[in-house]
Amino acid sequence: MMIEYESGDVGEIMMNWGLPSKTSGDFSTNASGSEGYVKLGNPSGDVTVYSGEEKKVFTTEAADEQDLVNAELAVYDHLIAEIEKRGQVQASFDEGILSLATSMAAIKSGALGRPVTIGEILEEKPTIEQCMQK
Numbered sequence: 001m002m003i004e005y006e007s008g009d010v011g012e013i014m015m016n017w018g019l020p021s022k023t024s025g026d027f028s029t030n031a032s033g034s035e036g037y038v039k040l041g042n043p044s045g046d047v048t049v050y051s052g053e054e055k056k057v058f059t060t061e062a063a064d065e066q067d068l069v070n071a072e073l074a075v076y077d078h079l080i081a082e083i084e085k086r087g088q089v090q091a092s093f094d095e096g097i098l099s100l101a102t103s104m105a106a107i108k109s110g111a112l113g114r115p116v117t118i119g120e121i122l123e124e125k126p127t128i129e130q131c132m133q134k
Helices: 062-069 071-083 093-112 118-124 128-132
Strands: 002-004 010-014 030-033 036-039 047-051 054-058
Touching: 093 118, 093 128
Parallel strands: none
Antiparallel strands: 002 010, 010 030, 030 036, 036 047, 047 054
16 A cells, blocks of 8 residues: 555555465564554564664563564454453544544545545445445
């Protein structure tokens, strides 16, 4: 997914949510933009941020391990923890809406073959099905 921000910066995000459960290899999630590059899902579990000549490595904690090793199961575990009122909020409601709107803009852009802004999605409030239609 390529995103052009209001500032004119362009970001690229590559993700894969549909890998077979016993597949091996480097299936990291990466995000890049005009100011740098982020590599997630390294075999060590670390997150590496590259900005110009600078490289920073952030080590994940044991609590993050399941999220990195089996993200699908982790989603269910986090949902159950929230239902049982023992969870820790990982993102705010507004961050969730913004993330959803970004994904929906990418889907709609692909279907229509034109740029779609996050503002357009927030104003229209389409369903995902509507985003997929030409």
